[in-house]
Amino acid sequence: MAESMVGIKRSHRCTEVTTANIGQDVTVMGWVQKSRNKGGIIFVDLRDRSGILQIIFEESDCGAENFAKAEKLRSEFVIAVTGRVEARSGAVNPNLATGAIEVRAKSMRVLSESETPPFPIEENSKTKEELRLKYRFLDLRRPDLQRNMMVRSRVATLTRAFLADEGFLEIETPTLIKSTPEGARDYLVPSRVHPGSFYALPQSPQLFKQLLMCSGYDRYFQIARCYRDEDLRADRQPEFTQIDMELSFVDVDEVLDVNERLLQKLFKEICDYDLPLPLPRMTWQEAMDRFGSDKPDLRFGMELQDVSDVVKGCEFAVFKNALENGGSVRGINAEGQGHMPRKKIDALVEYAKGFGAKGLAYVAINEDGSLKSSFAKFMTEEEMGALVAAMGGKPGDLLLFAADRNKVVYDVLGNLRLELARQLDLLKKDDFKFLWVTEFPLLEYSEEEGRFVAMHHPFTMPMDEDLQYIDSDPGRVRAKAYDIVLNGVEMGGGSVRIHQGDVQSKMFEVLGFTPERANDQFGFLLEAFKYGVPPHAGLAYGFDRMVMLMVGADSIRDVIAFPKVKDASCLMTEAPTPVDPAQLKELGIEVAETEEE
Template identity: 50%
Template sequence: MAHETPFSAWKRTTTCGALRATDAGKEVILNGWVHRKRDHGGIHFINLRDRYGITQVVVDEESPEEVRRLVEALKYEYCIAVKGVVRLRPETMRNPQMPTGDIEVLATGIRPLSASEPLPFPIDDAIDAREELRLQYRYLDLRRPRMQRNLTLRHLVAWHAREYLVGKGFYEIETPTFIRSTPEGARDFLVPARLHPGRFYALPQSPQLFKQLLMVAGFDKYFQIARCYRDEDARGDRQPEFTQIDMEMSFVTQDDVLAETEGLMAHIFQKALGVDLSLPFPRLTYEEALDRYGTDKPDLRYGLELKDFTLHVDKGSFQAFQKVVAQGGVVKALVVEGGASFSRKEIEALEEVAKTYRAAGLAWMKVTEGGLEGGVGKFYQEAAPALITSLGARPGDLILLVGDTWKTACTALGAVRTAVARTRGLIPEGAFSFCWVVDFPMFEWNEEERKWDPAHHMFTMPREEHLPLLEKDPGAVKAAAYDLVCNGYELASGSLRIHDPELQRRIFKVVGFSEAEAASRFGFLTTAFKYGPPPHGGIAPGLDRLVMIMAGEETIREVIAFPKTAAGLSPLDGSPAEVDPAQLEELHLRVVLPEED
């Protein structure tokens, strides 16, 4: 026989979101929190809340005297149990905005389960509390309907990802969270090994090497809802610890990986949001994305494509642009429909955006019925008709121009494009626009160290036709790498992997890794590749960022249960924190703080 407790007789028989008109007349027990409380001349209304919804509880003259006395003492966020009878609300008092809006529960018994002190902020979506305060009392913040919806959505995304991948024959396999430190583009979080003084584990930046080992082991379809760690500066869509839907497949081409990922996204969006995505997603090369949108993560929910103005430079007399072109640079243009109404102050604000991205400045001219006016318009009056036609501009439009190296001109004007879209309200709400960006550069030149760095990681496969260029022209080599972009965010990154040990040695050599260093850092992987590794590739959609986009939030902190602040701090538990000196002694560690200036 089950052990009975004082609570047993008050255990809920239904939830606060379940009751409907068809339940009228039923005796029920509800458990939840006092969300709202109203006194209408001796008739008390309580909105009782749990994660399933809200039910209106009524205490009136039909309720027992003890209940009428108890209700007076209840305050917001008291946790209570209510016994009562479901009844229909009067027709004029029904609330079609609430799923339970047709009924109410007449309380025949109330039992306080626990009290609540005055709240640091209301349990309401319309709050204006500082984020640090919200994170300090995160358990209260998570009671708010918006946060409950966000974490419910996160649960659904993870569940439907598993549902899809398992249905496609993938195995979910865990990989270690204590590993050897390997260079993957960010700083590692290090964990001292007490039993091995002077040695450290690293927390994984990704399961990259281990999922490749699983391919060598013959598990040709792997996935994991993986926790990853990077010691880098936080921002809106980045945290020191994050979660990704990690995937790897053997015997696949790039098209196979992209198609499988599209199927996963379509399944998640349909099941979790009821949104049908259009497949396949459009594909842009890295160079095309920069040239047309000024970024390798373009937001395709709106137009505003960049145009080439370089061919028009010699038709005018603006010397700054002529100098840029003479030095091998380009001039990019952005036509803003109706932008002639922009004030000088608004244009100057856009110029500051361009300068943030290393542009020397932002030139402009307004299109009128008579030609071009303002800014640099006077330098292009004679060529105005042909120029306006070529750019697809019309009277009332604003033409914004940046002249610089190709990448700087594209990137700076791309940032201006984003700023214009936001200030002009061009971004449609509730829309999801996906695309692939492919054919990334294999290497990036490190000016400080005068060497080539891998643009993705050192195990990325180069495009086969570019293999002859590896040693003689690394900058021209394109990688079999791909990014999934949604609404201007990089949602996933992946590549085909090198499985040929000789090719891997060539890559190590290009990026300046000696054989001894490569063996020291990656020996366990390169050794495994001596034993018949299959061709393989993978991708890793970011779960936090995916849920953020689906929820319409602007930061991943709104979709993580217990996130850190932008400075990497946790107001909830006070981490990172100092530790007991005895713990440091056990680890043979000593803390040396930087000297104050």
């Protein structure tokens, strides 16, 4: 039977009880982690969000009634215990914050009983994730998840305090907004008052924060909920949180400076890591050439080498055809991996094919300096020697080459170096390697749509010196855009925004918008631009990703209280679900039946 809390009050959380409290009476409340009856003495591990405290029940201290209740305790019962703090009678437990003490119970109330949970509440649970997410309210009791959620809360608090000190104002922007289908898919919300019309949920507060700059607020931030109806991956959710900011009267350097100091503060407070400033910067082109990725992982080497000039005269058809078609030949050196068995190399070839490679050429350098290669017979000895030298190859190394269009070569080798780093265990989670990637292309050509699309969004400022090419060579124009990358993960990104109406109109024109369409979608922003706009720039972090990297979690699901799974459903609440036909009727919506295949 559950008892009430009337007349008692918690004095401490479990790990707030310390050796300083020895001899004092305390009242603690929490969940039974486990209970052990040693005949005449019952040991109970009591758990709350702070940790675990050992409670001892002996009939001579707590009386027959309390002892009888203690005998019936099972895991996850919720109890309140009043007792005296003592030095631990048995061996001290160095793994527990409270390992030097225990509480000798004088009285106890069972506040709530529990059925046997479907899985044990323990750190690093081996239980299948599907089952844990179905019972997420139980999963969230696990100490490791609770620590993650507490870190998340602390990051938010520290961010708010830091940005407030830097003169930022926290302002909420709407979550029922106009749909602007440029970019990822919107989640739509039907309007009952305006039949046939829909709101969208925001993918980011982008337009509103620019309007706040037009309104003179100077420095804005928000910890904002955002929504994207896109296919999910381990580090994506349909709803997510951004630390979002915008600043007026600044250029790239000022935005990067304030954010570097924010990151330095957060990583010192949360991870006790001293982040040296300024952070390194690398242009997008250099990142692609050296790492095959615009979010390079700098924790290990294995950089890409362009050997196109070295092999341009050779007769190996794979290299020859790639160069004749305007592509390149590049390689990576997996140092010390020359002994890799053929089976493993074949597995790497298959992995590379997943990123568009037709195959991989390789050279294994034996310890005696002789070569084992998939293409040596098509090359002269001098050509092979020059290729190995260009790659810095030494006895014991494995050289891997891709030859194709640049985009494919970057993709293949960029992912291959990461796969090798995983296999060779080179990725240490507490080795924080930060990088700003700058000067992104403003536009990228979409084969699908047959036009240029914005690489970030249509409000990004071109670099002043490249504006002259916007009509003649749009692909050449670089943007005043920047991403903050940590250990191969894009943690945030932003740009200087266009603040001149004529440049914004030109950008829409290059993106294939008619003036009517631009006005239909973004008329309110263009209207605001007629009334005095300050130069402005901003940045947004993926808050979930940031916390994931800080705590060393493998997935953002481990740092979100109630996450969705791959198909954007919630296993616990079973959302999304069909709704009452009466609700649909009121909204003027009819659901079309689709035939099952």
